[in-house]
Amino acid sequence: xxxxxxxxxxxxxxxxxxxxxxxxxxxxxxxxxxxxxxxxxxxxxxxxxxxxxxxxxxxxxxxxxxxxxxxxxxxxxxxxxxxxxxxxxxxxxxxxxxxxxxxxxxxxxxxxxxxxxxxxxxxxxxxxxxxxxxxxxxxxxxxxxxxxxxxxxxxxxxxxxxxxxxxxxxxxxxxxxxxxxxxxxxxxxxxxxxxxxxxxxxxxxxxxxxxxxxxxxxxxxxxxxxxxxxxxxxxxxxxxxxxxxxxxxxxxxxxxxxxxxxxxxxxxxxxxxxxxxxxxxxxxxxxxxxxxxxxxxxxxxxxxxx
Amino acid sequence: xxxxxxxxxxxxxxxxxxxxxxxxxxxxxxxxxxxxxxxxxxxxxxxxxxxxxxxxxxxxxxxxxxxxxxxxxxxxxxxxxxxxxxxxxxxxxxxxxxxxxxxxxxxxxxxxxxxxxxxxxxxxxxxxxxxxxxxxxxxxxxxxxxxxxxxxxxxxxxxxxxxxxxxxxxxxxxxxxxxxxxxxxxxxxxxxxxxxxxxxxxxxxxxxxxxxxxxxxxxxxxxxxxxxxxxxxxxxxxxxxxxxxxxxxxxxxxxxxxxxxxxxxxxxxxxxxxxxxxxxxxxxxxxxxxxxxxxxxxxxxxxxxx
Numbered sequence: 001x002x003x004x005x006x007x008x009x010x011x012x013x014x015x016x017x018x019x020x021x022x023x024x025x026x027x028x029x030x031x032x033x034x035x036x037x038x039x040x041x042x043x044x045x046x047x048x049x050x051x052x053x054x055x056x057x058x059x060x061x062x063x064x065x066x067x068x069x070x071x072x073x074x075x076x077x078x079x080x081x082x083x084x085x086x087x088x089x090x091x092x093x094x095x096x097x098x099x100x101x102x103x104x105x106x107x108x109x110x111x112x113x114x115x116x117x118x119x120x121x122x123x124x125x126x127x128x129x130x131x132x133x134x135x136x137x138x139x140x141x142x143x144x145x146x147x148x149x150x151x152x153x154x155x156x157x158x159x160x161x162x163x164x165x166x167x168x169x170x171x172x173x174x175x176x177x178x179x180x181x182x183x184x185x186x187x188x189x190x191x192x193x194x195x196x197x198x199x200x201x202x203x204x205x206x207x208x209x210x211x212x213x214x215x216x217x218x219x220x221x222x223x224x225x226x227x228x229x230x231x232x233x234x235x236x237x238x239x240x241x242x243x244x245x246x247x248x249x250x251x252x253x254x255x256x257x258x259x260x261x262x263x264x265x266x267x268x269x270x271x272x273x274x275x276x277x278x279x280x281x282x283x284x285x286x287x288x289x290x291x292x293x294x295x296x297x298x299x300x301x302x303x304x305x306x
Numbered sequence: 307x308x309x310x311x312x313x314x315x316x317x318x319x320x321x322x323x324x325x326x327x328x329x330x331x332x333x334x335x336x337x338x339x340x341x342x343x344x345x346x347x348x349x350x351x352x353x354x355x356x357x358x359x360x361x362x363x364x365x366x367x368x369x370x371x372x373x374x375x376x377x378x379x380x381x382x383x384x385x386x387x388x389x390x391x392x393x394x395x396x397x398x399x400x401x402x403x404x405x406x407x408x409x410x411x412x413x414x415x416x417x418x419x420x421x422x423x424x425x426x427x428x429x430x431x432x433x434x435x436x437x438x439x440x441x442x443x444x445x446x447x448x449x450x451x452x453x454x455x456x457x458x459x460x461x462x463x464x465x466x467x468x469x470x471x472x473x474x475x476x477x478x479x480x481x482x483x484x485x486x487x488x489x490x491x492x493x494x495x496x497x498x499x500x501x502x503x504x505x506x507x508x509x510x511x512x513x514x515x516x517x518x519x520x521x522x523x524x525x526x527x528x529x530x531x532x533x534x535x536x537x538x539x540x541x542x543x544x545x546x547x548x549x550x551x552x553x554x555x556x557x558x559x560x561x562x563x564x565x566x567x568x569x570x571x572x573x574x575x576x577x578x579x580x581x582x583x584x585x586x587x588x589x590x591x592x593x594x595x596x597x598x599x600x601x602x603x604x605x606x607x608x609x610x611x612x
Contacts, residue, residue, distance in 0.1 A: 051357065080459055082402065082456065082459065085452055085456050088394070088452060089394075092392075092394055092395050095391070096388065096391055096392065132455075134455075135456065135459050138451050138454070138455035139452055139455065142449075142452045145447065145448045146394060146448045148444070149390075149438075149440075149444035149445065150441065153388065
């Protein structure tokens with residue numbers, strides 16, 4: 001890879017992608033609204049909703065590769081936010097500017113929310129129908145279809161990495177894993193739903209490595225970025241508690257389960273494993289331990305024996 | 307209807323929609339790049355790709371109803387043009403601005419190109435799969451899905467009129483019906499493909515009336531705008547020649563049939579007929595005669611006995 005441009009570079013996944021790209025690209029250009037992204041990276045403080053600035057930036061950098069991760073991700077908001085529509089517009093504008101300035105390979109972040117969640121096991125769309133139930137999923141799926149059609153027309157190489165459930169350092173503190181870890185590290189009860197629903201969890205550093213490998217490949221179309229294994233949310237919570245040494249503080253069933261939560265969401269990872277020849281570095285225990293360590297350092301909290 | 311805004315108002319369909327809307331709306335605001343649209347209409351010469359101007363216009367007019375027809379339609383170009391992507395962006399931006407300024411009811415122009423053309427008979431998507439084969443169809447379909455999701459979120463009332471094959475006054479001279487009429491009126495041979503493929507033709511004034519009725523209703527979701535009857539293209543050509551009185555000039559089979567032309571494309575018009583309670587005014591003979599008359603007046607050509 002020559003010149004890689006990455007958007008959402010200061011986000012949860014983006015910042016880990018920067019590290020994963022470091023060994024693969026000769027130049028990395030990080031686009032973020034939030035300032036510098038490290039010494040080895042060219043940082044561009046550009047608002048992707050500013051169409052003129054985006055066009056000027058693409059003309060200046062002329063990236064050969066584009067990893068587009070930026071999107072609305074605010075917990076509790078992003079599923080239904082009207083910002084999703086704005087991100088479709090901004091993403092298409094970015095894509096056209098990329099193509100017009102000589103771009104060759106693009107990877108964008110999709111979501112398991114594009115699938116029909118009643119399916120449980122999500123295969124790439126030849127088998128599992130795409131029937132997003134949220135505006136977020138609708139907008140991601142619409143963007144994917146236009147990306148595919150436009151890439152065919154322009155001779156661009158394009159892939160779409162469908163993210164499932166990530167955890168790890170820098171996750172938003174209100175989300176499941178951080179909120180459980182923070183409670184337990186503070187010796188407070190971790191109040192959860194019953195957590196019987198099974199989900200496919202992947203450590204964010206693995207996800208970032210998969211995206212970097214995908215960008216560096218010529219694999220096209222949708223690719224699930226996931227572990228391929230589902231565990232009950234309750235098992236994740238209990239494992240965190242065991243690692244922290246406070247299983248006594250786990251309160252499963254004290255919160256209601258959100259409406260519409262399907263019992264199972266797990267990815268078919270055939271393309272990731274067999275076509276990209278990629279597999280994760282961290283198993284769940286190693287990934288969770290690494291995440292707890294990060295939160296301890298971040299919060300300056302003591303860790304109980306575990 | 308109070309204040310209606312119509313885009314693409316100087317286009318083939320749009321100019322007829324202006325006439326069809328005249329009796330229904332208290333104020334009509336026509337958006338076009340090409341100047342005035344008649345005395346009873348407020349005309350706004352605004353480029354829909356100019357996001358700031360669009361936002362300002364919507365804030366100024368505050369339309370209650372939006373009929374969005376504008377799109378790339380250049381014959382031979384629009385199926386694959388990258389402009390299709392730009393129209394997705396512009397349409398979504400327009401939609402958001404409409405909602406933000408109090409808009410209540412929106413109808414957009416879709417296309418039979420969204421359907422899987424191997425189906426032949428195109429029912430609303432519960433039965434016929436949406437599998438567009440062109441960038442045009444991909445972009446229209448992507449826009450539809452986001453419109454639907456966004457309208458649900460915003461409490462907007464939204465419908466999507468899927469256009470099949472229109473003919474009538476003001477059609478682009480390079481398209482089928484005008485090129486046959488022009489050749490025959492000029493006493494030149496009308497060279498055509500074999501024309502065995504059957505298509506669903508509707509007179510453009512009927513289509514415009516259907517769009518006006520749809521905008522004036524509260525019917526939501528996709529609605530095929532078509533006659534519900536398919537005839538071979540060759541039959542259309544022969545009928546034109548009979549009406550003009552020059553069947554001797556018809557040269558069927560002299561041009562190759564374009565690759566990928568399906569044998570049959572016909573609309574299920576159940577929603578149009580039973581839910582909108584709408585039916586066309588013109589049968590094929592009346593519609594074609596009207597079209598020939600218009601071309602004769604336009605070209606100043608003599609009409610042979612027919």
